[in-house]
Amino acid sequence: MLPSRPSLSPAGQRSRISRRGLLASGGALGLGALLAACGDSEDAKSPEKKGSWSFKDDRGKTVKTNGTPKNVVAYIGAASALHDFGVECVGVFGPTKLENGKPDVQAGRIDVDKVEIIGNAWGEFSLEKYAALEPDLLVTTMNESPTLWYVPEESAKKIAALAPSVGILTGKASLTGVIDRFGELAASLGADLKAKKVTDAKARFEAAAESVRQAAKTAKAKKLKVMAVSATKDLLYVGTPDDFTDLRYYRELGVDFVTPDGVGEAGFFAELSWENADKYDADVILVDKRTGNLQPEDLKKSMPTWAKLPAVKAGQTVAWYNEPQFSHAGIAPLLESLATALQDAKKVA
Known part of the structure; x- marks a missing residue:
């Protein structure tokens, strides 16, 4: 520029x-x-x-x-x-x-x-x-x-x-x-x-949002619960949908999220020790993709309690970009991924 x-x-x-x-x-x-x-x-x-x-x-x-x-x-x-x-x-x-x-x-x-x-x-x-x-x-x-x-x-x-x-x-x-x-x-x-690249991205975003809306209806019929987490070697952090801009939007589209208790004054997350990682029932887990957070494959190898979670055993984990690119082009693929996960998921918890 x-x-x-x-x-x-x-x-x-x-x-x-x-x-x-x-x-x-x-x-x-x-x-x-x-x-x-x-x-x-x-x-x-x-x-x-x-x-x-x-x-x-x-x-x-x-x-x-x-x-x-x-x-x-x-x-x-x-x-x-x-x-x-x-x-x-x-x-x-x-x-x-x-x-x-x-x-x-x-x-x-x-x-x-x-x-x-x-x-x-x-x-x-x-x-x-x-x-x-x-x-x-x-x-x-x-x-x-x-x-x-x-x-x-x-x-x-x-x-x-x-x-x-x-x-x-x-x-x-x-x-x-x-x-x-x-x-x-x-x-x-x-x-x-009004450039084609920008308008195409907006159209894709709108279509993806509608796909989540429809998938959420299917998920609700199956009584699926979704949980968003960030994972470190010491703690599992469970996100509260009220505080995250993306999660709140997904909830507006009909996604049923786990809402943790014990959220601190700063908001955003409740902390769980790994011994209590199974505190909340979840059928689909969104896992923080940001650098510095443990990813599903690492967690399976190093955290036995993670490997035992029903959603993990069923392979129903999805990458969560909780600091996304706030553009239509940035959010559209995330919506599409979520829609697919909800559509394919089974009740396991």
């Missing part, structure tokens, strides 16, 4: 000119000078300047810039959604590449070799790499407003000094609403929401 750069005010030019030169000239000293320059310029913050681009994010904050942002850096999940709508980011942070160099599951359809990765795990965010990209805009998600996901708290002020940010609420929100918000942001950044 590197077409011609937008015109800049004199203050903006002073800030931009310094970025690479300062970084090249002196590492941390250069970065410190750059941050000071950005703070002094107050580009896109001064009330005397009227930005030609603006977007009201889910913090209720209206972000304005002098020209449509071109160099967009985003959390990998946000970058994936924008990609599906036709906007490419120059840099990403968050789980992007595995140790073997292959794309992380959260990278979606992004070519991970064509973007600058400024952080690949929790707490990683290279200010130097970020500044070198000359960012116009940072985009990330939020589980709760106004906390920006994967933006390290200890360096948040320095990150904010380099470029304005947009936060899209994805936690405890409407799934279709989140998709629409990413579509709105993408359109504001120049994407064509």
Whole structure:
């Protein structure tokens, strides 16, 4: 996403000119000078300047810039959604590449070799790499407003000094609403929401949602219960459908979920020791696919109580992408997979 750069005010030019030169000239000293320059310029913050681009994010904050942002850096999940709508980011942070160099599951359809990765795990965010990209805009998600996901708290002020940010609420929100918000942001950044790729994806999403709706009716007749889990060597985490945007949408389509008790104040999960892994009856289990969580094949080998669960013995486990790409292209295949699982599943618990 590197077409011609937008015109800049004199203050903006002073800030931009310094970025690479300062970084090249002196590492941390250069970065410190750059941050000071950005703070002094107050580009896109001064009330005397009227930005030609603006977007009201889910913090209720209206972000304005002098020209449509071109160099967009985003959390990998946000970058994936924008990609599906036709906007490419120059840099990403968050789980992007595995140790073997292959794309992380959260990278979606992004070519991970064509973007600058400024952080690949929790707490990683290279200010130097970020500044070198000359960012116009940072985009990330939020589980709760106004906390920006994967933006390290200890360096948040320095990150904010380099470029304005947009936060899209994805936690405890409407799934279709989140998709629409990413579509709105993408359109504001120049994407064509009438492009065939985009409209085809929406049609596929709508058809897939209907397939889940119909499969859920069949599942209800069979009295099937579905449980969503994340698994580690120490604990089994059972997801509560009230808190997950995707699970709540699936429930709206008719899927009958296990709702665990004992969910902590933070919400999202109830914790079970492996000795109590059979606490809830489930005929189909959605298993967190994110890197760092144990997968069904690993669990069968290392956790005897997992192998004894009726759904596991019946082979009725499905990958759960609980940080999905919030786009029609990202969600459609997940709906299709769920519909197939519900259609084929038998009552086993």
